[in-house]
Each structure stands twice: as structure tokens, then as C-alpha cells.
Amino acid sequence: MTAYRTEIPPDAVAPTRHPDAPAPGFVLPTHYANCFGCGPGQPHGLHMRIVVGEGCDLTATFDVTEDHQGAPGLAHGGLLASALDEILGMLGHLTRMSCVTARLETDFRRPVPVGTRLYLTSRADAVAGRKLYASGQGHLDAPDGPVAVRARALFVQVGLEHFTENGRAAEIDAIGRDPSLITHIGDYTVNP
Numbered sequence: 001m002t003a004y005r006t007e008i009p010p011d012a013v014a015p016t017r018h019p020d021a022p023a024p025g026f027v028l029p030t031h032y033a034n035c036f037g038c039g040p041g042q043p044h045g046l047h048m049r050i051v052v053g054e055g056c057d058l059t060a061t062f063d064v065t066e067d068h069q070g071a072p073g074l075a076h077g078g079l080l081a082s083a084l085d086e087i088l089g090m091l092g093h094l095t096r097m098s099c100v101t102a103r104l105e106t107d108f109r110r111p112v113p114v115g116t117r118l119y120l121t122s123r124a125d126a127v128a129g130r131k132l133y134a135s136g137q138g139h140l141d142a143p144d145g146p147v148a149v150r151a152r153a154l155f156v157q158v159g160l161e162h163f164t165e166n167g168r169a170a171e172i173d174a175i176g177r178d179p180s181l182i183t184h185i186g187d188y189t190v191n192p
């Protein structure tokens, strides 16, 4: 069994914002209508609204509701990790790497009560071949509020066949019938 690590390797380079990446302030559309993190068609989802930053970075807000509880009146940690996974994965829009999460390390620093507005940030830190290293955090109730949760992640670039060969046929076929289920930005189609 491989002992995996998320340290940035010495051969990594600084990430490059693609020249055709969406402009700062652009609100990223959902990459897939039924995505748990950002899809409007997912009734139990997080419905995150993710905004492009000035560099290789993104911001989002996430309102913690009764639906997100783990302990009474407190957010479930796995759900907070999901929110970070989403805003980290969406960095692929800026580097134009269609990628999936290979590793996600999360530090839970403070409890997050129901009713909190979490201010999330993510940034691409380095690229090494197909590997994109990224980090992010969530602040309580203000962009500069106390850090409640932070994460480091490794994403691995994949081809479209990762989804078409592994996804359930019913959902893949549904996209064939209704291509609007996945979103294109300009001439670029992110992963479904």
C-alpha cells in the first residue's frame, strides 16, 4: 500500500492562470447540475456560489443550516470538508485542468454553529505534471473572521473517459440527452 503525501514536490512549478480563465469577480456556473457542492438540481446540496479571484484563487460563502448538523447545533465536519473540496476542485477553471480529488487533508480548528456564514477561500499552490496542489480555508462570519477549517489537497488531472467509463450509465446518458446539465465556459468544458 502506497504511503501518500501532499507535500509539494521539488519539481513542482507555480500554477499559471490560463489566459482565457474567467475574469476576477466572475461567478462560476455549476460544472454539473446535480453536483452536491454546486448544482441547482441537487435538492440536498450545498448550492455553493464560487467567485473568481485576481490570481489562481477563488472565494465563496456557505451558510450553515439545520440540514448541515453533526452534533446538536453544530456543522458536520465531513460536510465542511465537502464545501472545501468543491471550492478547491473549481480551481481547475483557472488552470484549465480537469481534475479529481486524490487527497484532501482537513484541519478542524473551531466548531461551526448552525447559523454561521462561512467565508471560504481556495488557491492553487503548485503544479507538477498532472498534479495540482491547492489549499483553502473557511472563516467564521467574515472574510477575515477566525479560521474554523482549513485544507490541503492534491488533484490529479484526468481525461473525459474518467467520467464516461466510471460514471453510472443513467447519468452519462442523461447528459447526452440534455447537454445543459454540464456547463461550458467559452470553448472550455470542465469535467462533468
Ligand SMILES: CCCCCCCCCC(=O)SCCNC(=O)CCNC(=O)[C@H](O)C(C)(C)COP(=O)(O)OP(=O)(O)OC[C@H]1O[C@@H](n2cnc3c(N)ncnc32)[C@H](O)[C@@H]1OP(=O)(O)O
Binding pocket: 004, 005, 006, 031, 037, 085, 086, 087, 088, 089, 090, 091, 092, 093, 097, 098, 099, 100, 101, 102, 103, 129, 130, 131, 154, 156, 158, 190, 191
Ligand atoms: C473545474 C472542475 C470543477 C470540479 C469541482 C469538483 C469538486 C469535487 C471534486 C471531487 O470530489 S472528485 C471525486 C473524488 N475523487 C475521486 O473519485 C478520485 C478517485 N481516484 C482516482 O480516480 C485515481 O486514483 C486518480 C485519477 C486520482 C489517480 O489515478 P491515475 O491512475 O490516473 O494516476 P496515478 O495513480 O498514477 O497517480 C498520479 C500521480 O498522483 C499521485 N497520487 C495519486 N493519488 C494520490 C493520493 N491519494 N495522495 C498523494 N498522491 C497521489 C501518484 O503518486 C502519482 O504521482 P507521480 O506522478 O509523482 O507518480
